[in-house]
Amino acid sequence: MVPNWRHPSRMIASTILRAPNARTAQPNLSFDLAKELAEKHGTPLLVVSRSKAIETYWAMKNALPGVDLYYAAKANPDLHFLSTLNGENAFIDVCSPGELKAALAAGFTPDRMLHTHPCKTDANLWECYEAGVNWFVFDNPIEAEKIRRLTPDVNLLLRLATTGASSRINLSAKFGCPMHEALELLATAKAKGLKVRGFSFHVGSQCLNPQDYVEVLRSVREVWDEATKAGHHLEVLDIGGGFPAPYREDAPSIEAFGEVITNGLREIFGDLPIRLIAEPGRGLCTESVTLITRVIGKSRRWELPWFFLDDGIYGSFSGKIFDHTDFPLLVENDGSRETVPCVVAGPTCDSTDIVSRDQWLPDLEVGELVLVPSMGAYAAASASPFNGLPMANSVAID
Numbered sequence: 001m002v003p004n005w006r007h008p009s010r011m012i013a014s015t016i017l018r019a020p021n022a023r024t025a026q027p028n029l030s031f032d033l034a035k036e037l038a039e040k041h042g043t044p045l046l047v048v049s050r051s052k053a054i055e056t057y058w059a060m061k062n063a064l065p066g067v068d069l070y071y072a073a074k075a076n077p078d079l080h081f082l083s084t085l086n087g088e089n090a091f092i093d094v095c096s097p098g099e100l101k102a103a104l105a106a107g108f109t110p111d112r113m114l115h116t117h118p119c120k121t122d123a124n125l126w127e128c129y130e131a132g133v134n135w136f137v138f139d140n141p142i143e144a145e146k147i148r149r150l151t152p153d154v155n156l157l158l159r160l161a162t163t164g165a166s167s168r169i170n171l172s173a174k175f176g177c178p179m180h181e182a183l184e185l186l187a188t189a190k191a192k193g194l195k196v197r198g199f200s201f202h203v204g205s206q207c208l209n210p211q212d213y214v215e216v217l218r219s220v221r222e223v224w225d226e227a228t229k230a231g232h233h234l235e236v237l238d239i240g241g242g243f244p245a246p247y248r249e250d251a252p253s254i255e256a257f258g259e260v261i262t263n264g265l266r267e268i269f270g271d272l273p274i275r276l277i278a279e280p281g282r283g284l285c286t287e288s289v290t291l292i293t294r295v296i297g298k299s300r301r302w303e304l305p306w307f308f309l310d311d312g313i314y315g316s317f318s319g320k321i322f323d324h325t326d327f328p329l330l331v332e333n334d335g336s337r338e339t340v341p342c343v344v345a346g347p348t349c350d351s352t353d354i355v356s357r358d359q360w361l362p363d364l365e366v367g368e369l370v371l372v373p374s375m376g377a378y379a380a381a382s383a384s385p386f387n388g389l390p391m392a393n394s395v396a397i398d
């Protein structure tokens with residue numbers, strides 16, 4: 001994923017959307033429960049809160065009335081989390097046979113699945129199709145030809161490229177048909193006998209300003225109308241993912257964020273009898289997972305205390321590298337202990353395995369636990385067992 005650091009509106013967005021509608025990263029369990037779970041299951045341990053998952057799902061459903069939510073399994077294919085969403089009858093977005101299997105294991109049926117990878121291998125396309133997935137995405141003529149050759153009867157969404165001004169991660173740097181080429185691509189697909197049933201887009205991940213969606217919706221509506229005039233029958237609009245989550249930085253509330261998008265959908269697409277869908281990943285799962293990690297060692301170098309944890313950037317903190325997230329670190333009785341600037345490092349032998357260089361913490365004891373909220377998205381999902389160290393287990397709590 002490509003970071004979008006340079007765009008000036010990133011700063012403006014985070015200023016505008018702070019309080020009163022901000023939400024802050026919170027752990028889903030107390031230190032007492034963390035100690036109990038750590039004793040029983042060992043650390044590092046990812047704790048999935050089923051009630052938080054359900055609460056977040058319904059908050060987003062209510063904030064986006066009339067929009068079906070296809071959870072983007074890429075963000076976190078954890079079985080506890082997926083089965084909780086399946087219990088709420090959610091839809092799911094899978095991008096590979098691996099994600100398909102995870103979704104099936106959690107109880108999702110293929111009729112509730114959408115495959116959104118715009119550039120997939122033959123095997124990926126074929127295996128998901130054979131399992132019963134019937135909705136796919138494409139954004140170029142080569143992919144259209146692949147689909148014609150292997151699975152010509154599927155339903156397709158054409159992914160459009162967007163600008164995603166306030167998003168931390170710009171997904172249109174890699175995917176999406178430029179808006180001005182969409183009509184030509186629709187014609188190409190039609191000539192191949194393919195069924196393009198709608199458009200999709202992604203404003204970019206960790207989008208901080210919902211106005212971005214509204215601006216994209218306006219451009220999409222123009223292309224939509226041109227497509228209709230040219231004789232294409234479109235009936236699905238997929239507004240993608242991008243919904244933000246709090247880390248060390250607060251995020252806008254689900255309600256405030258959704259309201260802007262809902263109003264935009266009403267104003268711009270409200271006159272059309274179409275199906276609206278979204279593919280939230282991060283926004284749905286981030287806050288449901290808290291990591292329990294343990295201090296395994298200490299040292300002092302260059303005048304600074306160093307604390308070593310049993311999880312690091314090759315493990316659950318991988319989001320620091322791939323997703324550019326900055327995780328809050330919480331310790332017990334934080335308020336009554338004197339804090340100092342320190343370095344927090346991961347457990348591998350690699351010197352890039354640094355979890356944080358700029359958080360103030362008390363003089364941690366070897367063996368004490370650190371809680372890390374907002375560990376649901378792009379954290380465990382991109383972890384590796386590098387250096388022969390085990391990845392965190394996951395458990396569910398109510």
Ligand SMILES: *Cc1c(COP(=O)(O)O)cnc(C)c1O
Pocket residue numbers: 072074075093116117171202204205206240241242243279280281282283377
């Ligand atoms: C990653 C991804 C998502 C989820 O994005 P979030 O920003 O996590 O909501 C949705 N759709 C597609 C196609 C993606 O690649």
